[in-house]
Amino acid sequence: MLHIVNKSSFERNSLKSCLNTIDDTSVMLLIEDGVISAAKNTNAPMIADLAVQGRVYALQGDVEARGISSKLADNIKLVGYAGFVDLVVEHGTAVSWV
Amino acid sequence: MKISIQVNEGPYQHQASDTAYQFAKAAIEKGHEIFRVFFYHDGVNNASRFTLPPQDDRNVINQWAELGIKNADGEPELVVCIAAALRRGMLDESEASKNDINGNNLHPAFRISGLGQLIEAGIKSDRLVVFGD
Amino acid sequence: MATKKFMYLNRRSSFGTIYAIESLEVVLIAAAFEQDVSLAFIDDGVYQIVEGQNADGIGMKNFSKTFHALGDYDINKLYVSAESLEERGLSADDLMPLVYEDEDDDWAEKPSIKVVFNVELSKIMSEQDVCLSF
Incomplete structure (x- = not known):
């Protein structure tokens, strides 16, 4: 599965709820304000384990738009919209934590 | 692959419609088929032909229209939920005349239909991706 | 038409936004398509099915029935979600007694609500073909 999170973990609990139910084979894509969770900040430990496993992606345009390219946490994989499409194709059912 | 999209938020207030558009555009460029885009909740406001953004900003409605997402019969597959649309004052010609209202605001690249179209999109597409708040 | 597994993911309460009622409207339409339908109530979504909602004081339609x-x-x-209930000081007893009649069991009345832990919810979600979020 592909889990899509579009809210900052400082504003909403979407990331937390996603982490509560994501299984061992699914990946996560951070988009829109969700990319704030891809930056080095006090909430970074929430996804650190998943990121080490190479299972956290962030939408590059959203990262750049928010000025956090240089503050990206370790092991986050950046993708463009084409990469977003590939993730949807490759990982089956998409779940949006809107 | 056949991909459908659900858009839950209106233009400009949220990024959802912009992201959905960029995703749809990228999918088409990669050779996938966008079977249907279904606009629900405030997402119905993406279909207003009265939308007039400032000149230096993108026109979200025209962007969708320019993607030209249609079915084999040439009907638009940018589908606006009828219940959500009427509730929010989004009308096509037929709904306007049915309800005795002078004027209508649905952009011709979109069409109004029922919620069944969302379920059908889920059944007939390989993937359905939701964009919202 | 092929049968697919549809999950409706509800994470917001009944009245603060329109998502809950418009989600329910989709679910009612979905019934006509004879697909496999599941509803998940997570986070504040659990308040959608709490017993005793009364919208008289806010002038809105009480659709919980x-x-x-x-x-x-x-x-x-x-x-x-059991965890979502617990976080909110709720238990299964606070929810509406929603039931269905099981045609495979002599129309015996059975509960529709299943309180599940996140680990089980995770497994159920992974079996879905389509997930609609509201």
């Missing part, structure tokens, strides 16, 4: 009709439409898999 509509959940009682779902059983008649063969929609009887309502999964509620």
Whole structure:
């Protein structure tokens, strides 16, 4: 599965709820304000384990738009919209934590 | 692959419609088929032909229209939920005349239909991706 | 038409936004398509099916009673996050007694609501073909 999170973990609990139910084979894509969770900040430990496993992606345009390219946490994989499409194709059912 | 999209938020207030558009555009460029885009909740406001953004900003409605997402019969597959649309004052010609209202605001690249179209999109597409708040 | 597994993911309460009622409207339409339908109530979504909602004081339509009709439409898999209930000081006893009649068991009345832990919810989600979020 592909889990899509579009809210900052400082504003909403979407990331937390996603982490509560994501299984061992699914990946996560951070988009829109969700990319704030891809930056080095006090909430970074929430996804650190998943990121080490190479299972956290962030939408590059959203990262750049928010000025956090240089503050990206370790092991986050950046993708463009084409990469977003590939993730949807490759990982089956998409779940949006809107 | 056949991909459908659900858009839950209106233009400009949220990024959802912009992201959905960029995703749809990228999918088409990669050779996938966008079977249907279904606009629900405030997402119905993406279909207003009265939308007039400032000149230096993108026109979200025209962007969708320019993607030209249609079915084999040439009907638009940018589908606006009828219940959500009427509730929010989004009308096509037929709904306007049915309800005795002078004027209508649905952009011709979109069409109004029922919620069944969302379920059908889920059944007939390989993937359905939701964009919202 | 092929049968697919559809999950409706509800994470917001009844009245603060329109998502809850418009989600329910989709679910009622979905019943006509004879697909495999599940509803998940996570986070504040659990408040959608709490017993005793009264909207008289806010001038809005109380649609919570509509959940009682779902059983008649063969929609009887309502999964509620145990953790979300507990965080909110709620238990299964606080939820509406939603039931359906099981045609395979001499129309015996059975509960539609299943309170599940996140680990089980995770497994149920991974089996879905389509997930609609509201």
